[in-house]
Amino acid sequence: MIHTAIVYVLAALAEIAGCFAFWAWLRMGKPVWWLVPGCTSLVLFAYLLTLVDTSQAGRAYAAYGGIYITSALVWLWLAEGVRPDRWDMLGAVLCLLGAAVILLAPHRA
Template sequence: MTLARSLVLFALAALAEIGGAWLVWQGVREHRGLLWIAGGVVALGVYGFVATLQPDAHFGRILAAYGGVFVAGSLAWGMIVDRFQPDRWDYAGAAICLIGVAVIMYAPRG
């Protein structure tokens, strides 16, 4: 259950942070206004809160692992929302990052 909870929390954190950053981007770069920016700021705050719910107690480990989730999640967001088409190097880089996440978070520790 701890592994499933951790994976769900990483997915929620990715949605909140990537979505929040995207909303700020839309508000500023696409001139959609302050409500978009405010929504992004709220979503980024939610991300910060969700990260604290991870079962592991080490801030550095959680944030380091989340970096890999962010890389893969950002590419997925770009594909779904912005119709970005990653190339094989994007996919390879994301896979390497996710392997890093697995090692950092789920390797057996004594």
């Protein structure tokens, strides 16, 4: 379980960094070369999700969603200087609970 949590956090960092590179290029006027590390980061994100210990890709992606949402709010705070409000925090907690149910429930094979 610790391995999965680490993979999800690293995947979220890679996905947010990759998406932010595109955001910076298109919305902030950064040079086009920002897409090179952005694309590399998105490839790393996709690879990392293959390391999750589940035989169903959809379940790995669904559980990852809660981690991604929480990580995006951390990014909002640390990288963009906007502190998440109580509604952001409540939403993140609900998403993490949903992710835990998806990941930890005794699914049928």
